[in-house]
Amino acid sequence: MDREALAYGVAEILARHLGPEPSQRVLEAVVADMVLLVEKQEAAPGAGEHRLAVLTVLGHNQKGIVHAFSEVLAEHGADIADINQTIVHGNFAMMMVIDPSGCDVDLAGLKAVLKKRAEPLGVGVFLQYEDMLRAVNRV
């Protein structure tokens, strides 16, 4: 069912329960308002979804590196949405898309604990909202 048909359905239910049958003109106006409301909702940034962040870890490959960072994420309640790893010019690169919405710290706080965890491993950690990636790579 498309957006407009759905709005018609909802409007008809409302009309049936709330009062005398409205004219076609009133019905159309109600539908138009509803479609506008839904569109506005859908267009709002981050509407109906959580703002995702991208965690990138770069450095020498070593045992336990994926574990180290996923452990920190789990401790603080960040959810891993996607995980990917590769070797670039002999260096290890791990990229995670995470959902930090359930986190017990804000993004800056999460970045701080991740950086602390990275220190003994000697790897670099970058954490940012996905906005820049989307702006640069998606049209």
Add this chain to the structure above:
Amino acid sequence: MTTAYTQREILETLRMAELEHFDVRTVTMGINLLDCAHDDPREAGRRVYEKLTRHARELPQTVTQIADELGIRVANRRISVSPVSLIATKPEPESYVIIAREIDRAASEMGFDFVGGYSALVHAGFTKAEEALIASIPQALSETKRLCSSVNAGSSRTGLNMDAVLKIASGLKETAYLTRSEGSIGCAKFVVFANAVEDNPFMAGAFHGTGLPEIVIHVGVSGPGVVCQAIKRAGPCDLRELADVVKRAAFKITRVGELIGRSVASRLDLPFGIVDLSLAPTPELGDSVGEVLEAMGLQRTGACGSTAALALLTDAVKKGGAMATSAVGGLSGAFIPVSEDAAMIAAVEEGVLSLEKLEAMTSVCSVGLDMVAVPGDTPAETLAGFIADELMIGVINHKTTAVRVIPAYGKKAGEKVSFGGLLGDAPIQELRTLSCGEFVRRGGLIPAPVTSLRN
């Protein structure tokens, strides 16, 4: 819905942000000050201070916070204000100096490095207030640290106001003298324009035009490093492909700039103005427009082919940027300031980049003769001729041109002045000593070109 990014996309974006000196050069808040008018200049100054601190206080922290969340560096936070000559008050130089001090005090308290807009638009003649403001510029620039000043002395619609150019040339000499203990730094904070734009976020020429909203957020992006690395990676491709490489890089840079601008504007609940997609160098290595030209295949900036290469670069930057946002504005193109660009400084010091070649290059860059230093004993008339040459390139070609020249007091060609920070080091360049005095002293207006009759 999760948008899956490829490994390449993630790593490329990270490389751009972390390794290639990419930063958003400035987030600039434009503020209307025309409602600060008052007969008593002290009261006008008080109102200016109050309005600036009321509206701009939140900006630095908001920008830092958003930059950190998005993983992008934002180098500067700045303010542009309405041309101060339009703030109605007693039209005497001292009045405007009082306002200048208040702007500087507000900027320093809130931690802004520059505020632009100590300006007058006199391309077709002076009002009393504009005459007073122009006369006050040397004192205002020598008594303040963060104030930037500009004068629009010509336009394609009205021609060139030579009387203004002469006043400015004398004013520059005075400013150089008053700030002689710091290498005549006052002149580095002043720019004279033809066809100045109302929404430029970059210093020293920023001002908040009268056609703009009450308060607005503009962004100036940069990124010569990103473009340079993209060109190097592309290898020996032909020129059309090269233009495409530049366009792609400019597209990405501009998208990031727009993202920052929109995010800051939305968090402060202000309208978003424009993205100025100019390649603006800094003295830092790897952040140079000259280096971009050299990566394109010139032995040194200033070699034959420099103007052609710069034309390709400026045009491709505009095309890439225009695809990335519908909010293009400001000067948008490539800046070639000498003292702020390591490769340009090297070319001047090796004697391969003369002022004449630089002038030719400015006919295809987005601004003009920027941050060039000339001998301190250059007569005001010669400076006026030097400025008039550059401005007429803009007037005739319907583009913005500008001059930011430092007649360094007590210095001769071959010496150097150091400003430190973003303003860099300027080698003093030889300027022709032949007289143009009789010509410029005729005064009056050079008429607008016939191409101005467009209606």
